[in-house]
Amino acid sequence: MNTPPPDDTRDAESRRAEQLRRLREMLDAVLPTNPFYGAKMAVAGVTQGQDVDSFDAYARLPFTTKGELSEDQDEAPPYGTNLTYPSPQYVRMHQTSGTTGSPLRWLDTEESWSWFGACWADVFGAAGVDGSDRVFFPFSFGPFIGFWTAYEGARRIGAMALPGGAMSSEQRVRAIVEHKATVVVSTPTYALRLAEVAAEAGVDLASSDVRVTIHAGEPGASIPGTKRRIDEAWGATCFDHAGATEVGAWGFECEAHAGMHLNEAEFICEVIEPDTGDPADEGELVLTNLGRLGMPVIRYRTGDHVRLAAGPCPCGRTYRRIQGGVIGRIDDALLVRGVVVFPSAVESIVRRFPAVGEFAIHAQRHGELDQLTVQIESEAAADSEATTDAVAAALREALGLRVSVESVAVGSLPRFDLKARRVTDHRQQTHD
Numbered sequence: 001m002n003t004p005p006p007d008d009t010r011d012a013e014s015r016r017a018e019q020l021r022r023l024r025e026m027l028d029a030v031l032p033t034n035p036f037y038g039a040k041m042a043v044a045g046v047t048q049g050q051d052v053d054s055f056d057a058y059a060r061l062p063f064t065t066k067g068e069l070s071e072d073q074d075e076a077p078p079y080g081t082n083l084t085y086p087s088p089q090y091v092r093m094h095q096t097s098g099t100t101g102s103p104l105r106w107l108d109t110e111e112s113w114s115w116f117g118a119c120w121a122d123v124f125g126a127a128g129v130d131g132s133d134r135v136f137f138p139f140s141f142g143p144f145i146g147f148w149t150a151y152e153g154a155r156r157i158g159a160m161a162l163p164g165g166a167m168s169s170e171q172r173v174r175a176i177v178e179h180k181a182t183v184v185v186s187t188p189t190y191a192l193r194l195a196e197v198a199a200e201a202g203v204d205l206a207s208s209d210v211r212v213t214i215h216a217g218e219p220g221a222s223i224p225g226t227k228r229r230i231d232e233a234w235g236a237t238c239f240d241h242a243g244a245t246e247v248g249a250w251g252f253e254c255e256a257h258a259g260m261h262l263n264e265a266e267f268i269c270e271v272i273e274p275d276t277g278d279p280a281d282e283g284e285l286v287l288t289n290l291g292r293l294g295m296p297v298i299r300y301r302t303g304d305h306v307r308l309a310a311g312p313c314p315c316g317r318t319y320r321r322i323q324g325g326v327i328g329r330i331d332d333a334l335l336v337r338g339v340v341v342f343p344s345a346v347e348s349i350v351r352r353f354p355a356v357g358e359f360a361i362h363a364q365r366h367g368e369l370d371q372l373t374v375q376i377e378s379e380a381a382a383d384s385e386a387t388t389d390a391v392a393a394a395l396r397e398a399l400g401l402r403v404s405v406e407s408v409a410v411g412s413l414p415r416f417d418l419k420a421r422r423v424t425d426h427r428q429q430t431h432d
């Protein structure tokens with residue numbers, strides 16, 4: 001295992017003192033000129049850094065929600081009023097993927113873009129990736145921030161960046177082999193898709209030079225069954241990572257694979273009970289980024305459901321960790337007959353079965369009763385009944401819920417290049 005950089009191993013007290021110092025510096029820079037946070041914090045009695053002299057004072061700051069930011073952008077299009085500097089200082093524009101509601105647009109200055117890239121350099125560093133690596137980016141770069149910042153991070157660590165845009169999946173697989181890529185970054189879903197395409201095309205990915213894959217956008221890389229599949233298909237070690245357009249690259253996995261570290265050098269991280277806002281070990285992740293002054297977020301409710309891990313990490317980093325990465329988006333949790341089901345919980349069961357390929361989840365209402373149906377692509381047609389029965393039994397045991405499992409033809413479910421959309425809640429559609 002690599003030795004972590006000194007800043008990663010501060011003791012808790014020095015970490016918190018440094019966070020508070022950075023926060024106050026940020027408030028002094030942001031509040032006088034940023035209309036959104038200037039007004040929001042003034043209501044809370046905070047007009048300058050010294051007004052937040054402790055973590056108790058920090059805990060009294062109001063939360064920021066995505067809805068609030070969206071509303072601000074609707075009222076003052078196209079970028080809203082969460083802007084600290086005059087517009088010529090901004091050099092980058094990205095937007096959220098807009099899977100829920102209208103996309104949020106986000107601007108970065110040279111300084112904040114550089115900060116975002118440095119956070120990605122930490123992601124690479126923790127995975128043991130350095131300047132001798134060649135990183136393949138298997139997608140076209142669009143307005144979604146996706147892996148733009150990974151590209152910036154690769155530049156910062158001096159790795160070679162191999163662009164894979166405007167290619168078919170098969171062309172990408174061949175390019176990965178031909179250019180001797182050592183690192184691939186993608187969603188976990190797409191890593192499995194590329195492996196499937198490689199197998200169909202007779203390309204042996206496991207014997208390629210790829211030794212590390214880094215995944216974001218979905219929980220998969222922290223789900224044991226999914227991780228094992230990716231590791232085996234690629235003959236490499238996969239790492240989980242988490243970030244968001246409006247927040248930054250806030251989480252990474254180290255070589256100990258003991259949960260995802262929160263980057264507490266660059267973010268103040270809290271976990272709260274979503275209904276009360278009280279601190280919790282499991283609940284919604286709330287973040288303040290400390291280095292993105294052009295368009296910051298302060299006590300931002302990420303909508304990510306996480307569970308804090310106990311005890312120190314064997315890697316030596318003192319950043320806290322979340323067990324199993326991001327468990328899911330709070331908005332994506334399905335309430336079925338009183339049971340809260342995160343799609344990642346279904347995935348963690350389904351991926352245990354080697355005969356099962358792609359899958360899809362449907363929530364329906366039959367009369368008064370909610371029903372969860374999981375469709376699976378099962379390779380062994382002759383045994384498909386045994387497989388569906390086994391998957392149904394495992395789901396029932398894990399979720400405490402009777403789930404109907406249907407076998408469908410291999411290749412019949414949709415495939416995805418970025419984030420998968422495997423869940424359809426038919427109940428919402430009928431009520432809209």
Ligand SMILES: [Zn+2]
Pocket residue numbers: 254255256257258261313314315316317
């Ligand atoms: Zn660690």
